[in-house]
Amino acid sequence: MSKKTHLSFWQIINMNVGFFGIQYSFGLQQSAVNPIYDFLGAHPDQIPLLNLAGPLTGLLIQPIIGALSDKTWSPRLGGRRKPFFLIGALICSLALFAFPFSSSLWMAAGLLWILDAGNNTAMEPYRAFIADKLDESQQPMGFQAQSFFTGFGQTLANISLFIFPLIFIGTTGKLPTWVFASFFLGAVCSIASVWWSSHTTKEIPPTEEELQKIKSERISLFTPFIDIAKAVKDMPKVMWQLALVYLFQWYALFCYWQNSSKSIALSVWNTSPEKDMKLYGEAVSWTGLVNGWYNIVTFLCAFSLVYFAKKYSPKYVHFGCLLLAAIGFLVFPHIHNKYLLFPAITGFGIGWASMMGIPYLMVVANIPKERYGVYMGIINMMIVIPMFIQTITFGFIMKHFLHNDARLAITFAGVLLVISAVLTLFISTKKQAISE
Secondary structure, three states, X not given: OOOOOXXXXXXXXXXXXXXXXXXXXXXXXXXXXXXXXXXXXXXXHHHHHHOOHHHHHHHHHHHHXXXXXXXXXXXXXXXXXXXXXXXXXXXXXXXXXXHHHOOOHHHHHHHHHHHHHHHHHHHHHHHHHHHHHOOOOOHHHHHHHHHHHHHHHHHHHHHHHHHHHHHOOOEEOOEEHHHHHHHHHHHHHHHHHHHHHHHHOOOOOOOHHHHHXXXXXXXXXXXXXXXXXXXXXXXXXXXXXXXHHHHHHHHHHHHHHHHHHHHHHHHOOOOOOOOOHHHXXXXXXXXXXXXXXXXXXXXXXXXXXXXXXXXXXXXXXXXHHHHHHXXXXXXXXXXXXXXXXXXXXXHHHHHHHHHOOHXXXXXXXXXXXXXXXXXXXXXXXXXXXXXXXXXXXXXXXXXXXXXXXXXXXXXXXXXXXXXXXXXXXXXXXXHHHHOO
């Protein structure tokens, strides 16, 4: 690969604008899809299985896309990673447009599979794009710019859940009209923001030697799977250590996203979807504001974490941020005043800023540059495997141990985050990954 040039702050922002649209879509998945399932009549213990699309598509698609993008160079389509951004964003936009027309629970679940496939196709090469384009001194800024746009995109998605019900009143089909407005806006944001990044940022072309190697390697149906297997076999120790942290961290996050609306409905409104659907709708709108707030915290503190990571090392920053998130989750279900939910969830906002960027700093120095794509896909496998485990196990835990009480699910998530924070301290990192 040709020499990396030092980019300005605004060039780094431009290259990450596409992450905004991708994360707006993920924000809708986190905060709107589960209430839509509730509106369509899902039972609490069905929710984990209905969310199977996220982890399974991530497990299958991201490492495959990563491996393929490592072996791709198409000047006509924009380079190595950008063709995958655009294809994923287009699929995502079409699924977001169709989602509000869901007339049944299983139609919504099916569209979620398509939506998540598009999101994963677009998002995976974005991590490798940062590693491709930026040198070690600028990678912290690049990854935390993605954290910033994660917070910004998800903030707008969540706030739309509060504002649009005030503007778009009533129902259309089986769903509230505001669902259409939120998802249609997401469809526009997804393709427009990815197009902007693709238009403003050129990829670094491979050297003649690298180009010859790409052309000489024959790609078959089995190539990505062979590359993934080889990468796992050669995976550095730090990635195995991060995988253990992620096991508890991402299981906990799925518990929160699936149950936050119902927890707030129980603790603040003393209701549930079964008792009073209209009152539950108010709780869903307020949850949009609460989740919007933690994402505001995320984008406000994302760049400050770069400073702390350089000064104190990424693992100590991640440990502290996870601990703050855990405290927020443990307090959250016991709050009866809806306004006090905002300070409680602030800790998760700081934790979320770290989760979206800091772990990549721990591992990027240990990854060979010609395999950035496949290893970023493997890191995503480490995210989605805990989510997959959660979707197939948590329904049983929820029903038989937590009595289908969403408040206990959030407490359970807090305990898991404490465990993940402690495990972070055992990660071995290379100092040069965050050098000035």
